Amino acid sequence: MEKKKLTIGLFGFGCVGFGLYEVLQRTPALKANIKRICVKDKNKDRQLPSEHFTYDKNGLLDDDEINTIVELIDDADAAYEIVKSALKKRKAVVTANKKMVAEHFDELQELQSTYNVPLLYEAACCASIPIIRNLEEYYDNDLLESIEGIVNGSTNYILTKTADENFTYADALADAQSKGYAESNPILDTGGFDAKYKLLILIAHAFGIVAKPEDIYNIGINKLDELELNYAREKGLKIKLVAYAEKTNEGTIKTFVLPKFVNKTDKLFSVDDVFNGVKTKSFFSDTQFFVGKGAGAYPTASAVLSDISALSYNYRYEYKKLNNKETLAQDDSIFLKVFLRHDITSGIELKQKFEEIDESYLNQKTGFIIGIISLKCLKEIEENYENTSFVLFETVDSKLFLKLYKNKKEYAIDN
Ligand SMILES: NC(=O)c1ccc[n+]([C@@H]2O[C@H](COP(=O)([O-])OP(=O)(O)OC[C@H]3O[C@@H](n4cnc5c(N)ncnc54)[C@H](OP(=O)(O)O)[C@@H]3O)[C@@H](O)[C@H]2O)c1
Numbered sequence: 001m002e003k004k005k006l007t008i009g010l011f012g013f014g015c016v017g018f019g020l021y022e023v024l025q026r027t028p029a030l031k032a033n034i035k036r037i038c039v040k041d042k043n044k045d046r047q048l049p050s051e052h053f054t055y056d057k058n059g060l061l062d063d064d065e066i067n068t069i070v071e072l073i074d075d076a077d078a079a080y081e082i083v084k085s086a087l088k089k090r091k092a093v094v095t096a097n098k099k100m101v102a103e104h105f106d107e108l109q110e111l112q113s114t115y116n117v118p119l120l121y122e123a124a125c126c127a128s129i130p131i132i133r134n135l136e137e138y139y140d141n142d143l144l145e146s147i148e149g150i151v152n153g154s155t156n157y158i159l160t161k162t163a164d165e166n167f168t169y170a171d172a173l174a175d176a177q178s179k180g181y182a183e184s185n186p187i188l189d190t191g192g193f194d195a196k197y198k199l200l201i202l203i204a205h206a207f208g209i210v211a212k213p214e215d216i217y218n219i220g221i222n223k224l225d226e227l228e229l230n231y232a233r234e235k236g237l238k239i240k241l242v243a244y245a246e247k248t249n250e251g252t253i254k255t256f257v258l259p260k261f262v263n264k265t266d267k268l269f270s271v272d273d274v275f276n277g278v279k280t281k282s283f284f285s286d287t288q289f290f291v292g293k294g295a296g297a298y299p300t301a302s303a304v305l306s307d308i309s310a311l312s313y314n315y316r317y318e319y320k321k322l323n324n325k326e327t328l329a330q331d332d333s334i335f336l337k338v339f340l341r342h343d344i345t346s347g348i349e350l351k352q353k354f355e356e357i358d359e360s361y362l363n364q365k366t367g368f369i370i371g372i373i374s375l376k377c378l379k380e381i382e383e384n385y386e387n388t389s390f391v392l393f394e395t396v397d398s399k400l401f402l403k404l405y406k407n408k409k410e411y412a413i414d415n
Helices: 015-025 076-088 098-103 105-114 131-137 153-164 169-178 193-207 226-235 297-312 320-324 347-351 375-384 398-414
Strands: 006-011 032-038 068-071 092-095 144-150 238-247 253-262 275-282 286-293 335-343 356-362 366-374 389-396
Touching (some): 006 015, 032 297, 076 098, 098 193, 131 144, 144 193, 153 275, 193 238, 193 253, 226 366, 238 389, 335 375, 347 356, 347 366
Parallel strands (some): 006 032
Antiparallel strands (some): 144 275, 275 286
């Protein structure tokens, strides 16, 4: 198949935009050239002469010679306006903006279909890991059972520092900020929101679920404290922030973002620093594992480049799985084995919320409970009790758990 010639209008010339410019210089075989670049700040020094730049988005959107828009700006709302206009003008679009794609998934999919034009966003999830196209093309939905990943590089860097160098959470965050891995206001990353945006995109391509950010529960790493960090160190575990989605026996999808203890046998255990890793589990092939750099100019630009290359062969996402009409599992049907840290006054009350308790501990300042609890109760605790923090051990098969639990209760009553 002959490659289509792509004339690109590039939005953004920051970390990824400049990375893409350099990467394209080194891949002349790809018939893609950047005609013009739209940026925001008129006073900034640029690495290229000024004739390459415009500050007016319509300078690119109204240019008929430009058939491809590559959107690499750091403002999700402005990005949405740009991408919407480009698709309406039947220009193919590549973007790396997970927040924008996650928040407007439905509308963006509709625009692609109405104007018969592709939008690709591989770089929006785990940068250099080609996970979206694999979920879209390789995995048959009936066979895919779960997807679990470390999808945020800055939180993984912070957690690696706490695990490998015994940093406190505050010191690890400050270190990540000093190295440019975390923003001065890091809550999007540390609160698990960035991971949630990526999870929203992943579940659309993995299971055909289109959900809104408010539909998925996220707890980040920002409330972690020494008790759980020490627990992990003592037991030879690491805490990782995981984005998780699993098909249940009832055919629904349970999904969330939570910090999780992982042990040495887990593939995610050795995904450290700013690396990302994604495990897929399917019925016949069992577990597969993708790992790679989840951020940075060249790793991210490589995914953008791959999308540009795919456009030159007229590739587009088909969103076949959206017809499956899968639904999200209800919070009260999701059971999790967790470590809950709490203050000394609330331990007795919080124990009542657990279905089953394996272990509990109390010192003069704080305590923890390890046991099985529903996601519904977990949310209630997080909303109503200060000084609490959760770390997941594992998800529990709800049907099996309820059956065993019921049998146990009946046995206890009979005896
Ligand atoms: N950095 C990474 O490792 C990474 C990884 C995966 C995905 N991403 C995604 O890639 C995108 C770009 O990130 P980045 O790290 O390259 O950001 P960045 O370094 O902060 O650069 C942002 C660029 O966007 C431009 N810009 C902002 N608002 C604009 C507007 N309204 N119109 C035109 N240009 C505008 C800025 O212009 P000025 O130069 O004039 O300020 C700047 O060139 C984001 O969506 C990010 O989430 C980044």
